[in-house]
Amino acid sequence: MPTLAQAPAADQRTVLPLERTVSSIPRPPSPQPGDETPAKWEYPSPQQFYNALVRKGWETPEESVETMVEIHNFLNEAAWGEVLKWEARDPKVDLDKIELARFQGKPGQLSPKARVHLLAAYFFPSQFSSDPPFDRHDWVVLRPSGKEVRYVIDYYSAPPEKDGSPAFNLDVRPALDSVGSIKERIVVAAEGAWKDWKKREGERR
Incomplete structure (x- = not known):
């Protein structure tokens, strides 16, 4: 989502698309005069x-990048949908005016809830998964009233679909x-x- 270089990386062999996809996630206007920030x-x-992956030192097959971007976009759209479900619990909140003010990726930083789940998996392995989330995001949502609400999102891998497609579970909740x-x-x-x-x-009856 941030502004990143579009020039090919050093030693890159594959030509990758430069087009960016517009999300469904609204963003607030920029406070800087003359800065025409996109509405989404x-x-x-x-x-x-x-x-971005090269800068972080992560090895990524170039031929897999486009698929990874599709998955990245899909997961973030799903996360926004879960955020809106939480926001919809307050009848006074106008969902059409909810905006994502800012966000921060925290890969490798376990949330307190993820830590609790891993601890539970140690003592109750048959009931809890011992697999940690593969990513974490913190999203700050701006309500029409001006109030900001931080959401924590843990991204988990799930068993693949029957056709072999990757599957994921998202744990989205207000901090x-x-x-x-x-x-x-x-x-x-x-x-x-x-x-x-x-x-x-009901199952017992």
Whole structure:
């Protein structure tokens, strides 16, 4: 999403597309006078994506970059959809005016919830997966009221689909930065536990 170099990397053999895809994720206007910021975030082109990977020192087959960009874009669209589900729980929030103010990738930095899950997997391996998330993002959402809400997103690999296509699980939730977010997390967790209990009861009958 940020501005990245479009020039080919050193020793690059494959010509990669330079076109960028416009996301469905709204962004706030720039506070800088004269800066015509697009109304929605743009994803990096395959060339920009590859350059970013090279800069980080990650080995990436050039022929796989375009597929990786498609997966990257798909996951972020799915994450935004999950964010909107959380925001929709507040009837006073106008979803059409929700914007993604900023974001930060934190690969390798486990969220507190991911750490708890890994600890649970150590003691209860049959109930919890021991695979850590392969990526983490922190997104700051701007509401029409001017309030900012930080969301934590853990990206997990899942068993592939029947046709061999890769599958993923996203754990999207508001960060525990405020009393309101803590209450919302507790309510959602309680609702999930209630649904699971009702399902088990239904299966027993």
